[in-house]
Amino acid sequence: xxxxxxxxxxxxxxxxxxxxxxxxxxxxxxxxxxxxxxxxxxxxxxxxxxxxxxxxxxxxxxxxxxxxxxxxxxxxxxxxxxxxxxxxxxxxxxxxxxxxxxxxxxxxxxxxxxxxxxxxxxxxxxxxxxxxxxxxxxxxxxxxxxxxxxxxxxxxxxxxxxxxxxxxxxxxxxxxxxxxxxxxxxxxxxxxxxxxxxxxxxxxxxxxxxxxxxxxxxxxxxxxxxxxxxxxxxxxxxxxxxxxxxxxxxxxxxxxxxxxxxx
Amino acid sequence: xxxxxxxxxxxxxxxxxxxxxxxxxxxxxxxxxxxxxxxxxxxxxxxxxxxxxxxxxxxxxxxxxxxxxxxxxxxxxxxxxxxxxxxxxxxxxxxxxxxxxxxxxxxxxxxxxxxxxxxxxxxxxxxxxxxxxxxxxxxxxxxxxxxxxxxxxxxxxxxxxxxxxxxxxxxxxxxxxxxxxxxxxxxxxxxxxxxxxxxxxxx
Numbered sequence: 001x002x003x004x005x006x007x008x009x010x011x012x013x014x015x016x017x018x019x020x021x022x023x024x025x026x027x028x029x030x031x032x033x034x035x036x037x038x039x040x041x042x043x044x045x046x047x048x049x050x051x052x053x054x055x056x057x058x059x060x061x062x063x064x065x066x067x068x069x070x071x072x073x074x075x076x077x078x079x080x081x082x083x084x085x086x087x088x089x090x091x092x093x094x095x096x097x098x099x100x101x102x103x104x105x106x107x108x109x110x111x112x113x114x115x116x117x118x119x120x121x122x123x124x125x126x127x128x129x130x131x132x133x134x135x136x137x138x139x140x141x142x143x144x145x146x147x148x149x150x151x152x153x154x155x156x157x158x159x160x161x162x163x164x165x166x167x168x169x170x171x172x173x174x175x176x177x178x179x180x181x182x183x184x185x186x187x188x189x190x191x192x193x194x195x196x197x198x199x200x201x202x203x204x205x206x207x208x209x210x211x212x213x214x215x216x217x218x219x220x221x222x223x224x225x226x227x228x229x230x231x232x233x234x235x236x237x238x239x240x241x242x243x244x245x246x247x248x249x250x251x252x253x254x255x256x257x258x259x260x261x262x263x
Numbered sequence: 264x265x266x267x268x269x270x271x272x273x274x275x276x277x278x279x280x281x282x283x284x285x286x287x288x289x290x291x292x293x294x295x296x297x298x299x300x301x302x303x304x305x306x307x308x309x310x311x312x313x314x315x316x317x318x319x320x321x322x323x324x325x326x327x328x329x330x331x332x333x334x335x336x337x338x339x340x341x342x343x344x345x346x347x348x349x350x351x352x353x354x355x356x357x358x359x360x361x362x363x364x365x366x367x368x369x370x371x372x373x374x375x376x377x378x379x380x381x382x383x384x385x386x387x388x389x390x391x392x393x394x395x396x397x398x399x400x401x402x403x404x405x406x407x408x409x410x411x412x413x414x415x416x417x418x419x420x421x422x423x424x425x426x427x428x429x430x431x432x433x434x435x436x437x438x439x440x441x442x443x444x445x446x447x448x449x450x451x452x453x454x455x456x457x458x459x460x461x462x463x464x465x466x
Contacts, residue, residue, distance in 0.1 A: 170360045
């Protein structure tokens with residue numbers, strides 16, 4: 001029953017956890033809320049994706065190699081960029097897409113490598129047991145940050161075009177004409193991470209720490225990891241978002257300092 | 264000063280030739296949709312013509328730094344531009360954008376008076392009426408001591424009496440500074456009183 005200090009969940013017990021989905025399913029059905037399809041799809045996708053991830057990770061851990069780790073990192077980054085494009089909820093110009101690709105890659109990779117080489121300092125540097133979960137957390141959070149920044153920035157530019165052009169007419173540089181909207185987008189993008197830090201340890205125990213504690217790691221060591229991970233996430237979200245905003249500002253204006261019609 | 268040749272902008276505006284003289288007050292009139300605002304935006308480099316050439320003191324606009332041009336030939340948009348903050352902050356905003364020296368308290372009080380406003384500089388500008396906002400926006404560009412003022416219906420929200428008073432102050436001040444004024448207006452009285460030249464865009 002026990003393996004390395006953690007209770008193994010037997011198959012029938014694992015299956016019995018799906019009762020929670022059934023509860024939700026019956027609630028929406030009884031109340032006539034049209035969500036059955038999404039519940040089934042979400043449950044199915046979560047299960048399949050995690051099973052696949054489990055096998056892929058087992059394979060990667062067994063055949064640790066720098067090329068494999070880098071390939072996984074690139075796939076993660078590409079998937080996150082694709083997700084940002086999709087979740088922006090509006091067509092994006094090639095200029096904005098470029099800004100997303102550069103900021104997402106540079107912002108998260110710089111933080112990831114600093115985190116791995118300086119803070120955790122594991123060897124070999126490509127050890128997938130450390131590298132992949134940490135990359136997942138950093139890239140995933142940067143992705144959420146940039147998605148929020150893209151949405152907030154573009155929405156506010158659309159609704160404040162007159163204000164921005166009005167400032168340009170008076171001789172403002174594009175940077176100063178757009179500053180309040182850029183600051184607002186930055187603020188909305190980092191706020192969830194800050195709020196998360198405020199509630200940490202009191203309102204909830206984060207997934208990584210819970211996982212470590214369940215697998216027998218001392219809570220104090222788990223907390224050490226959680227603190228550095230949260231700081232790493234804060235750093236990568238801030239860096240990726242500010243990079244995106246700085247690049248986007250240049251991309252949103254023509255060389256003649258005019259706000260583009262389509263962004 | 265400005266010279267336009269064979270200008271075409273979308274389906275909105277076509278001008279074969281137009282020359283604007285320095286130090287004069289020109290009023291642009293015309294029905295809605297005849298491209299009056301677009302003309303000012305072309306002169307302010309907010310828009311670029313699809314074809315033709317605009318020159319400013321002999322140099323094509325395409326070769327002039329647009330930010331430098333806009334600081335010399337400022338444009339007042341039709342919808343009064345009000346930023347969150349006090350009247351004082353709003354009055355100083357133009358100078359701040361153009362990276363010029365800010366106005367003194369005395370200059371601010373003077374400009375408010377010229378615009379027929381009796382308001383405290385610390386009041387919240389967003390709470391002003393439409394006509395008051397328009398006068399704050401006009402006062403803001405006056406403070407910029409520009410070489411050219413491109414005004415898009417600067418007093419459309421005012422009654423005729425106040426309109427004439429406000430424009431008289433504005434134009435007296437701009438004449439004193441030898442500035443050029445190019446103003447879109449629907450007011451026949453304003454055009455008759457102040458225009459050295461009327462430009463009609465009706466074809």
